[in-house]
Amino acid sequence: MIESLRKICRDLLQSNEVQVVIGYGQSGPGKPVHPVFVRRPEDIHQLVWNEHCYTNLVAYLKRKEVQSLGKAAIIVKGCDERALVVLEKESQLERKNLHVIGVACEGMGEPRLRKCQTCKVRLPRFANEVVGQMASAVDDSRPRWNELEEFLKQSPAERMAYWVEELGRCLKCYACRQVCPLCYCERCLVDKNRPTCINTSATPKGNFAWHITRAFHLAGRCVGCDECTRACPVGIDLRLLNQSLARAAEEQFNYRAGMDPQAEILLGSYSLQDKESFIG
Amino acid sequence: MTTHPTPAHPIALIPVENCYQCGKCTAGCPMAERMDVMPNQIVRLAQLGELERALRAESIWLCVSCQTCSTRCPKSFDCAGLMDILRQQAVEQAKAAPSQVRTQLFQKAFLRNIRRYGRLNELELVRTFKTLAFLKDMNIPFLVKDALLAFKLQQRGKLYLMGERVRDRGVVDRIFQRCL
Amino acid sequence: MEIGYYPGCALHGSSNDYEASVHACLKALDVSLRELDDWICCGATAAHSLNHKLSIALPARNLGLAERDGFTQMLAPCPMCSMELIKAGRCLAEDPQVRKEISGIVELPVTGKTKVLNLIQVFQQVGLERLKSSVKTTLESVRAACYYGCLLTRPPETLQFDDCEQPSSMEKILEALGAKVVTWNYKTECCGAGMTMANEETVLDLSHKILSNAAAHGANCLVVACPMCHVNLDMKQGDIESRFNVRHGMVVYYLSDLVGLALGLDPQTLGIDRHFVTRPASPAQVAN
Amino acid sequence: MSRIGVFTCWCGENIARTVDVERVAEAVAQIPGVRCSVHNKYMCSDPGQTMIREKIASERLDVLVVASCSPHMHLKTFRKAAGQAGINPYLVEMSNIREHCSWVHHDKEKATEKAIQLIRLSVEKVRRNRALEPIKVPVTKRALVIGGGVAGIQAALDIADTGYEVVMVEREPSIGGKMAGLSETFPTLDCSQCILTPRMVEVGQHSRIRLYSYSEVESVDGYVGNFKVTIRQKARYVDIDKCTGCGECWNCCPLKKQLSEFDYGMGTRRAIYVPFPQAVPARPVIDKNACTKLKKGGCGLCEKKCLAKAINFKDQDKLVEELVGAIIVATGYQLYRVGQDQGKRKLSGYGEYGYGRYKDVIDSLQFERLVSASGPTGGVIKRPSDGVVPNTVVFISCVGSRDNAKGLSYCSKICCMYTAKHTMLYKHKVHEGQAHVFYMDIRAGGKNYDEFVRRAIEQDGARYHRGRVSKITEENGKLIVRGADTLAAVPLTIEADMVVLAAAMRPSDGAEELAQELGVGYDEFGFFSESHPKLRPVETNAAGVFICGACHAPKDIPEAVAQASAVAGKVQVMFGHDEMTREPEIASINEQTCAACFACVRTCPYHAIEKTEIRSPKGILVKRTARVNSGLCMGCGTCVSVCPSKSADLEGFSEQQIYSMIESLV
Amino acid sequence: MSATPAFEPKIVAFVCNWCTYLGADLAGTNRLEYPANVRIIRLPCTGRIDFNLLIKAFEMKADAVLVSGCHPGDCHYTSGNYHARRRWMLFRELLAILGVDLDRIHFTWISAAEGKKWQQVITEITEKTREMGPYAYLSPARTATDEQWREEAVS
Numbered sequence A: 001m002i003e004s005l006r007k008i009c010r011d012l013l014q015s016n017e018v019q020v021v022i023g024y025g026q027s028g029p030g031k032p033v034h035p036v037f038v039r040r041p042e043d044i045h046q047l048v049w050n051e052h053c054y055t056n057l058v059a060y061l062k063r064k065e066v067q068s069l070g071k072a073a074i075i076v077k078g079c080d081e082r083a084l085v086v087l088e089k090e091s092q093l094e095r096k097n098l099h100v101i102g103v104a105c106e107g108m109g110e111p112r113l114r115k116c117q118t119c120k121v122r123l124p125r126f127a128n129e130v131v132g133q134m135a136s137a138v139d140d141s142r143p144r145w146n147e148l149e150e151f152l153k154q155s156p157a158e159r160m161a162y163w164v165e166e167l168g169r170c171l172k173c174y175a176c177r178q179v180c181p182l183c184y185c186e187r188c189l190v191d192k193n194r195p196t197c198i199n200t201s202a203t204p205k206g207n208f209a210w211h212i213t214r215a216f217h218l219a220g221r222c223v224g225c226d227e228c229t230r231a232c233p234v235g236i237d238l239r240l241l242n243q244s245l246a247r248a249a250e251e252q253f254n255y256r257a258g259m260d261p262q263a264e265i266l267l268g269s270y271s272l273q274d275k276e277s278f279i280g
Numbered sequence B: 001m002t003t004h005p006t007p008a009h010p011i012a013l014i015p016v017e018n019c020y021q022c023g024k025c026t027a028g029c030p031m032a033e034r035m036d037v038m039p040n041q042i043v044r045l046a047q048l049g050e051l052e053r054a055l056r057a058e059s060i061w062l063c064v065s066c067q068t069c070s071t072r073c074p075k076s077f078d079c080a081g082l083m084d085i086l087r088q089q090a091v092e093q094a095k096a097a098p099s100q101v102r103t104q105l106f107q108k109a110f111l112r113n114i115r116r117y118g119r120l121n122e123l124e125l126v127r128t129f130k131t132l133a134f135l136k137d138m139n140i141p142f143l144v145k146d147a148l149l150a151f152k153l154q155q156r157g158k159l160y161l162m163g164e165r166v167r168d169r170g171v172v173d174r175i176f177q178r179c180l
Numbered sequence C: 001m002e003i004g005y006y007p008g009c010a011l012h013g014s015s016n017d018y019e020a021s022v023h024a025c026l027k028a029l030d031v032s033l034r035e036l037d038d039w040i041c042c043g044a045t046a047a048h049s050l051n052h053k054l055s056i057a058l059p060a061r062n063l064g065l066a067e068r069d070g071f072t073q074m075l076a077p078c079p080m081c082s083m084e085l086i087k088a089g090r091c092l093a094e095d096p097q098v099r100k101e102i103s104g105i106v107e108l109p110v111t112g113k114t115k116v117l118n119l120i121q122v123f124q125q126v127g128l129e130r131l132k133s134s135v136k137t138t139l140e141s142v143r144a145a146c147y148y149g150c151l152l153t154r155p156p157e158t159l160q161f162d163d164c165e166q167p168s169s170m171e172k173i174l175e176a177l178g179a180k181v182v183t184w185n186y187k188t189e190c191c192g193a194g195m196t197m198a199n200e201e202t203v204l205d206l207s208h209k210i211l212s213n214a215a216a217h218g219a220n221c222l223v224v225a226c227p228m229c230h231v232n233l234d235m236k237q238g239d240i241e242s243r244f245n246v247r248h249g250m251v252v253y254y255l256s257d258l259v260g261l262a263l264g265l266d267p268q269t270l271g272i273d274r275h276f277v278t279r280p281a282s283p284a285q286v287a288n
Numbered sequence D: 001m002s003r004i005g006v007f008t009c010w011c012g013e014n015i016a017r018t019v020d021v022e023r024v025a026e027a028v029a030q031i032p033g034v035r036c037s038v039h040n041k042y043m044c045s046d047p048g049q050t051m052i053r054e055k056i057a058s059e060r061l062d063v064l065v066v067a068s069c070s071p072h073m074h075l076k077t078f079r080k081a082a083g084q085a086g087i088n089p090y091l092v093e094m095s096n097i098r099e100h101c102s103w104v105h106h107d108k109e110k111a112t113e114k115a116i117q118l119i120r121l122s123v124e125k126v127r128r129n130r131a132l133e134p135i136k137v138p139v140t141k142r143a144l145v146i147g148g149g150v151a152g153i154q155a156a157l158d159i160a161d162t163g164y165e166v167v168m169v170e171r172e173p174s175i176g177g178k179m180a181g182l183s184e185t186f187p188t189l190d191c192s193q194c195i196l197t198p199r200m201v202e203v204g205q206h207s208r209i210r211l212y213s214y215s216e217v218e219s220v221d222g223y224v225g226n227f228k229v230t231i232r233q234k235a236r237y238v239d240i241d242k243c244t245g246c247g248e249c250w251n252c253c254p255l256k257k258q259l260s261e262f263d264y265g266m267g268t269r270r271a272i273y274v275p276f277p278q279a280v281p282a283r284p285v286i287d288k289n290a291c292t293k294l295k296k297g298g299c300g301l302c303e304k305k306c307l308a309k310a311i312n313f314k315d316q317d318k319l320v321e322e323l324v325g326a327i328i329v330a331t332g333y334q335l336y337r338v339g340q341d342q343g344k345r346k347l348s349g350y351g352e353y354g355y356g357r358y359k360d361v362i363d364s365l366q367f368e369r370l371v372s373a374s375g376p377t378g379g380v381i382k383r384p385s386d387g388v389v390p391n392t393v394v395f396i397s398c399v400g401s402r403d404n405a406k407g408l409s410y411c412s413k414i415c416c417m418y419t420a421k422h423t424m425l426y427k428h429k430v431h432e433g434q435a436h437v438f439y440m441d442i443r444a445g446g447k448n449y450d451e452f453v454r455r456a457i458e459q460d461g462a463r464y465h466r467g468r469v470s471k472i473t474e475e476n477g478k479l480i481v482r483g484a485d486t487l488a489a490v491p492l493t494i495e496a497d498m499v500v501l502a503a504a505m506r507p508s509d510g511a512e513e514l515a516q517e518l519g520v521g522y523d524e525f526g527f528f529s530e531s532h533p534k535l536r537p538v539e540t541n542a543a544g545v546f547i548c549g550a551c552h553a554p555k556d557i558p559e560a561v562a563q564a565s566a567v568a569g570k571v572q573v574m575f576g577h578d579e580m581t582r583e584p585e586i587a588s589i590n591e592q593t594c595a596a597c598f599a600c601v602r603t604c605p606y607h608a609i610e611k612t613e614i615r616s617p618k619g620i621l622v623k624r625t626a627r628v629n630s631g632l633c634m635g636c637g638t639c640v641s642v643c644p645s646k647s648a649d650l651e652g653f654s655e656q657q658i659y660s661m662i663e664s665l666v
Numbered sequence E: 001m002s003a004t005p006a007f008e009p010k011i012v013a014f015v016c017n018w019c020t021y022l023g024a025d026l027a028g029t030n031r032l033e034y035p036a037n038v039r040i041i042r043l044p045c046t047g048r049i050d051f052n053l054l055i056k057a058f059e060m061k062a063d064a065v066l067v068s069g070c071h072p073g074d075c076h077y078t079s080g081n082y083h084a085r086r087r088w089m090l091f092r093e094l095l096a097i098l099g100v101d102l103d104r105i106h107f108t109w110i111s112a113a114e115g116k117k118w119q120q121v122i123t124e125i126t127e128k129t130r131e132m133g134p135y136a137y138l139s140p141a142r143t144a145t146d147e148q149w150r151e152e153a154v155s
Helices: A002-014 A041-046 A057-062 A078-089 A146-152 A156-168 A175-179 A204-216 A227-231 A239-253 B024-028 B039-048 B051-056 B068-072 B079-092 B098-117 B122-137 B140-144 B147-155 B169-179 C016-028 C044-050 C052-068 C079-094 C096-106 C119-126 C128-133 C169-176 C200-216 C227-235 C237-244 C255-262 C283-287 D021-029 D046-058 D071-084 D098-102 D108-127 D150-161 D192-205 D248-252 D292-296 D301-305 D364-371 D415-429 D449-458 D511-518 D557-575 D599-603 D638-642 D655-663 E020-029 E051-059 E080-098 E115-132 E144-154
Strands: A020-026 A033-038 A072-076 A098-103 A129-131 C002-005 C032-035 C073-075 C115-117 C143-146 C221-224 C251-254 D004-009 D034-040 D063-068 D092-096 D135-138 D142-146 D165-169 D209-212 D215-223 D226-233 D318-324 D326-329 D333-335 D361-363 D392-399 D434-439 D463-466 D469-475 D478-485 D490-496 D498-503 D505-507 D545-547 D579-582 D587-589 D609-615 D621-628 D648-650 E011-016 E038-043 E064-069 E105-109
Touching: A002 A020, A002 A041, A002 A072, A002 A098, A002 A129, A020 A041, A020 A057, A033 A041, A033 A057, A057 A072, A057 A078, A072 A078, A078 A098, A146 A239, A146 E080, A156 A204, A156 E080, A175 A227, A204 A239, A204 E051, A204 E080, A227 A239, A239 E080, B024 B039, B024 B068, B024 D469, B024 D478, B024 D490, B039 B051, B039 B079, B051 B079, B068 B079, B068 D469, B079 C044, B079 C052, B098 B122, B098 B169, B098 C044, B122 B140, B169 C052, B169 C096, C016 C032, C016 C251, C016 C255, C044 C052, C044 C079, C052 C079, C052 C096, C079 C096, C079 C115, C115 C119, C119 C128, C119 C169, C119 C255, C128 C169, C143 C169, C169 C255, C200 C221, C200 C227, C200 C237, C221 C227, C221 C255, C227 C237, C227 C251, C251 C255, D004 D021, D004 D046, D004 D108, D021 D034, D021 D108, D034 D046, D046 D063, D046 D071, D063 D071, D063 D108, D071 D092, D071 E020, D092 D098, D092 D108, D098 D108, D098 E020, D108 D655, D108 E038, D142 D150, D142 D318, D150 D165, D150 D192, D150 D209, D150 D326, D150 D557, D165 D215, D165 D226, D192 D209, D215 D511, D226 D326, D248 D301, D326 D511, D326 D557, D361 D364, D364 D415, D364 D498, D392 D415, D392 D478, D392 D490, D415 D434, D415 D449, D415 D498, D434 D478, D463 D478, D478 D498, D545 D557, D587 D621, D587 D638, D599 D609, D599 D638, D638 D648, D638 E080, D655 E038, D655 E051, E011 E020, E011 E051, E011 E115, E020 E038, E020 E115, E038 E115, E051 E064, E051 E080, E064 E080, E064 E115, E080 E105, E105 E115
Parallel strands: A020 A072, A072 A098, A098 A129, C002 C032, C002 C073, C073 C115, C143 C221, C221 C251, D004 D034, D004 D063, D063 D092, D142 D165, D142 D326, D165 D209, D326 D545, D361 D498, D392 D434, D392 D498, D434 D463, E011 E038, E011 E064, E064 E105
Antiparallel strands: A020 A033, D135 D579, D215 D226, D226 D318, D333 D505, D469 D478, D478 D490, D587 D648, D609 D621
16 A cells, blocks of 8 residues: 555656655654655655544645645545645646545544544545555445534533633634645735734634634635644634534535535525525 | 315315416316316316305316326416315215216225225126116116126126235225225 | 336226236246235225325325335336326325325335336336347237327326327337337327216217227227226227217227237237227237 | 814704704714814705815815715715815715614604714724725727617617717628518508618618628627627628629529528528528528538539639638627527427427427418518418418417416517417408417507507407417318317317417527626526616616617517617717726725635626736746726625635725724724 | 613614615605614625624624625625625524524615615614623623523423
8 A cells, every 4th residue: 555655656756747745754653643745756765654644735735835846746535635626616726736646545543533433535536546445335324413413402602601611722823724724815814904804812702703714714615624623732622613614504505615626616606596594 | 155265275275376267278178078167267266265166066077187287287287186176175065066976976986995905896896886876866777787898808807706805904994094 | 127016906807908918028028027915006086086195095005015025116007006106105205294194094104215117117127129129020010009198197297207298108119119100199188087987978989089080090009008098998999889880990909918919929918819809900910 | 194074964954853963063073083073954055065165175174974864865965075175075974864863763862872873983984985086997989789680770770870880790691680581560560671671771881880790799808898809700601792692603502492591491592592682781601501512522503603703612710809898789589499399408398289290380480481472482371281371270379478387487578469460461361261369368568559459350350269279289181279268168179270379589599698708697588687677777787788679578679679779879878978987986906915716706796806817027927816807896895705815805895994883883 | 681771782784785775764764763773884785794794793792783685686786695695694503603692693685665674673673682681792691592592492
């Protein structure tokens, strides 16, 4: 598996088809897995593949310094690939300038990550080539909104209390923004003044303003890679916010971000039939 | 006297007001020549709430449920469906046109028959139907009319003296109980 | 291929010739029919004329049985039955409320997911190519007027089968068998259906028109896929002739009869000898 | 720090009754930056406006708030006044303390409080207003007319006659449209071609009209006043400049049996042909699907015969560009196809009427050709199947129209009239003939219209039956029409020799695609939408694009012509100025911060935002960005909401303005 | 019941310039009285009404927010309100999970002809909000509507 992966990448570099391979590396067994940017065929051994390769490398494509390395090959799992689809629709990348190496994925982490437990796209669909194949069939019977529904059993005030508490811990470090493969604005709204649309103070107001904006800017875009939650140094479960919007998109508009390259972007289109029961 | 449709009334559930009286139902109806009230008039009466006259009309019993009216209706109004409901009402309210009694009797006999056996027992159906009809109109020719036919069917091995019956006749009867 | 089979009362009664014919020629095409166990009557016109709920419940019971026995597809050669079954199926599929209520009434969980087929659809599944290839005696002497009547195509939005004004599915099958078909005007006119007993004159009038028009357009036989139509056009043909004092002598075949003959089956097996009108040269004889 | 002036109005008692104007003025004076807060009985009156101008001078004010009525009422007034006093009009805001305050509240205390707050809102907004200059857009004084039917012809001539250039694009080989094929017109029964052909000739010869026949609009770029239109000239295989229209070619062409489009298949033409004798341009075209030379390289007779050497078998489609300032859509209609195929999924045909199967069941335009003196039968009514003169003709109205089941819910409006006309024309030509009409309602609103229908019934003996027809069948040479007469409450069967179906009017093929190309709205049936049903009936929501004739909705000739002239009027107004001024309160994009996600491009209702690339002088791509086309933007601000980085902003309702308004609510 | 008679709710209305604003004007011309608690912020189109504005309004201690524009099909800019409709639909979902009191945020279509509707809407919202009492945005304190929610939840 890893060998065939390395071979493909080595060939790509040798043939100079790409100038850099964005993949996973590990400084030693048991050591944490980290992204590597392999630029020379001889360094290809740096590449690893194991069940700790859960990060979504797509986020690195938006980095100027990575772009400056030349045409890239990127290693993606089925779920990561959804982000590529969104980025392409939002004309953030041109597929022809990117070589996508898909890897069949049985799920990441021990125990399995939450996102993996209900994953529906374990095989990349649009990659230039896919390494490995599925041992087990994708089981999409798994209810995907359990946590959300659990959470919604609380009363509004209880929820509010929860978030005031949770978001109260927010340091405004914006790691959630940095790791998000889909946050690519050159100047984030939160850094804009005259006017200051988002209250930047570390008060409940400020915290909510930021996290509402972050979540809503991902409405109909978030592909549920959970990088934001993973990256949060104070462990705020941002996944819930993203999920609430993802579910709405799916149930109200039968839309799943990054699944269908043909589908019109959710908040870039409308239908005369859109529900409006909530409008008086 | 007129029965105006109330929400309780099944007629109120079908959108009679959709009909704009173009008459295409009447135009295509194979039975229209024989009808006393034209199909489009039946719908009109329903629109006006003049159900009494619709229920007493012979037409609803002449309707053969061929669905031509519903199929060609430019407003996709289910005229044949209305006929069904009117028939049901006419029987419930005992307003069915006497001249068309045979059709009703036949259908009653039919249902009685399958209620008993679960499947149609043709010979018995004819027997019950003819008897019922005879009791109504004492019309001997009609009573004996098809006797010869039975013989012809016999010749062709198409006559079953003992009709089929389903094993679980209990459930059939319970279904009837729950519906009627 | 094996599919479920709902004969309906007629085919187990005076239309047993139709059943014989269907069985024989489907067998010849390796379609085995599994009869629905302990099926009940679909209720026919009587039910929907007299009680709406009953007109759903009776067919629903059968759909329930079909689901119990795991039928995905079920042939109902009688268009009345198939229409009632499909209609009930739709009501159930559309409305969970109805599903709940009816399941209670018929004492079986029923969702209406079983696909109910008419005879023509089964032939279509077998495929025209297959039919062509298995022809033993071509029917070139046949000039058939295909008669669909009402319930094969109507109501269209319920049945979703063929073109309700200009159906052509039977023609396609017969042409595949080398028969000629005539274009005529009464393909989808009504023959009087279940009025045979109660309102005979009507039936005779309507059926007379159909027979005459077919003859006028040069047909030497009628082809039907409905027991009731067969009764009215074949069994009643004598009465029609005496009532209008004409001589029709129009043989009325079931679609399966002609398919069977083309496959080389003999008229007896197909129950053709049990028809009332058998006079003019039957294509089988010509073929031999 | 701006010097703000606030002018509060009494509006006589209207405001003063429930709002303590003096107190308001005093309170407002306390707001930082307010240099002057005064009140007047009637701010909109001359004294009021004079007061404003004086204060501007005396207090050296640079921005103003007028607290009076609705901005929809007087914003223009006060902006003008300020302008006269040397203040940029866009530095003036209004507070609506009448409609939104004094008129709807009775509690003077609360009303006064609210008035103060409303004014504070406006003050906070106006502080951040920017001086704006109305956008000047140069106007190209040429009009494009798409479609050369009667509507297009009328519009083109009206515009050209006022001295402006017109470019006309017609899809068919000749202009004239549907009207050119009609026999006689209701309610006057005057010959259609006699009215139309002179107008066609005028177009053909007009010095200011450039006619592209047998051509289609390929693409449209630019915006109001400055459209760049690409026109596809379809290969005609005849050089119309060389051609003299002598007729040698089509007289010698051996392929005589081509069905004539102009006669709707009732007559024939050659492979090289002029659609009809009075065609404009009177130049032939070669049907490449028929011509043996073009198909197999044979024949070529016409080429040999043509002394002018005008035949060119190597001809190919050409693309030409035209610059125009206004676009007039007059693409007209087509008849609903009664047979099965509608080319449009949701429509279905009338299998029950046997159109296409029975030769003698024809549609209304085919009948027009049959009665037209210039038609295939020379005006003698012969039925298509065997050329026999029909003794009984059944006319059926509402075929497709008002038939939801077939997909068209609307009334085609003209069928009642032309059907009546048809019965008359028939009666006038076949005296012993009997016309039957099946109708649902007779809609004959219009000058002398109902009288006309009555004449058909009373004088020409047309028999009208109120009911639809269910089925048509053919039996030994007769068409058996099974209908109903609902007034007599009887089913009615008529044995006819010919049946004429008044098929519904539908927009021409390609109307929707054209609408999309032009950014014009259209309804579920493909008819173009006007921008306001009452007040802007010939404008569309795309500035500079106008509509007239049947592309907008079913209509008859007089209506189409009236609309065409109306359009011409609109265009003349537009061309009356060298440049157009447009409201400057429109969107703009901060190209430094734009992330080029192009959400704005997708959501802009006017396609006013374009994807562009910023390149260094050397041509190296610096970045991609969205850019607003000020000629197209109408200032709705949808782009601002969808822009994640708020690189988009809207003059007059800028982020700064709105936020400071909200903040002023504390 | 946290409301005190002294409490006057602050209601911010974001309305489009062509339908609802004119509807409010019409209410004026017809002298249709309604409570004086609403503050209108005029925007060209509902398409311009960004969710950040609504948050801002709550931050500025609005007790209720109204968003209103042209009925579907009537948008002066042809489709601004359709885009808005989708946005709001999703935005409400987000507010819901955050526990923001959805009875404090209202959406309506009010045309230029519906002065009456404007009057009713404003009156209802004001009364309702007055009953609910001041809105403590982001305070976990249990509100009246919350109790109500609980009852519905158990029933």
